[in-house]
Amino acid sequence: MSKGTKYLLVSLPTSISPSNDRDEALTALRAAVTTDYGTTSPFPIPAFKIGTLDALVQQADDLAKLDTTCESVVNQVADSLRSILEGDEDKIAQQKTINDKPVDQYLRSFSWNKVKYRVDKPIAELIDALQREVTGIGNDVKAKFNQYNTVKTNLAASQRKQTGNLSTRSLASIVPPSLLIRDSEYLETHLIAVPNQLVKDYLRSYETLAPMIVPRSSTEIAKDDEFTLYAVTTFKKYSAEFIHKCREKRWTPRDYKYKEGGKEEEREEVEKLEKDERKIWGEALRLGRTGYSESAMCWVHVLALRVFVETVLRYGLPLNFVCGIVSTTPKLAKRVKANLDARYGYLGGNAFNRDSQGRPKKDDSAMSSEIQAVAQMGGEDYTAYVYYEFEIA
Secondary structure (H helix, E strand, O other): OOOOOEEEEEEEEHHHOOOOOHHHHHHHHHHHHOOOOOEEEEOOOOOOEOOOHHHHHHHHHHHHHHHHHHHHHHHHHHHHHHHHOOOOHHHHHHHOEEOOEEHHHHHHOOOOOOOOOOOOOEHHHHHHHHHHHHHHHHHHHHHHHHHHHHHHHHHHHHHHHHHOOOOOOOOOOOOOHHHOOOOOOOEEEEEEEEEHHHHHHHHHHHHHOOOOEOOOOOEEEEEOOOEEEEEEEEEHHHHHHHHHHHHHOOOEEEOOOOOOOHHHHHHHHHHHHHHHHHHHHHHHHHHHHHHHHHHHHHHHHHHHHHHHHHHHHHHOOOOOEEEEEEEEOHHHHHHHHHHHHHHHHHHHHHHEEEOOOOOEEEOHHHOOHHHHHHHOHHHOOOOOOEEEEEOOO
């Protein structure tokens, strides 16, 4: 798929050609678009079971909503792939296929999946099936990527404990057990990370910060580019006051309890999280790839149904129409639309009058109530022919 490609689905009655022939009608559509502005390919749509007019109008409304849902899910899956592949556009493009085909190739060679979406079923049943499928895909992909992000966050937190500065990193491999007073009824050892620029103030004032601090008990344990770690002994009775005063001084008390084998446990935890992260990354990538393919395929089938339903409402029965898909750019799409309006604006009858320059001019009062209802679906501008624009992320 070329970046920035816009696709236009255009359905026209075969009566636009003198012979009322579908192939000639497609040729006429290509002539209206011209290769200067886009490439037009046939987009075959099967004949579905047509119900009542009221049912078709309701289905047009349902399909407009489902169209929005499908687009949202495709974009969600694409964003998830972009996140897991860290924005590498070449790798992302390799994952974004439909039925193992590049998106553009799939659209140009589109064929309704009659095995998965049987055309002998009522349109309402097809809509329900597509709704369930795309919702399920969205939920599955979201759950897996949430799981991956959780493991990734936990791994990053564990790695920070091993590599952060002395105010945040794990102290299991830094603090010798011999420096800690344990199992004493009265005394307690505190570990304080002091910003290097405040070390002089610390050494000058720590003994008077609170009552019952053991004189000259401060011992430097370690130092990095930002902090120096000290051990200080106080009486337990005044520990809370001492900790409070340290925070006021912008020194960071570290909550640490020595545990036999703690260093090995932390290393094993990081190794386990690294293994889990790699495993779930692979699962998320596979699900993202299949989720993109399946959700995009759902979306294209929904668009095909939208074209069919509106074609019936717009052109009536017997149903003789041709549908083409135009591949173009967002900028050239406006020119394609203008050419189509100029060529086929007459299909709207009195709904499209001409201005002084011969361009179609909409007249809502001349539309039938059914067509006005369809024209309002999804807030889209009414055209004299069946027309949808879309971009696949």
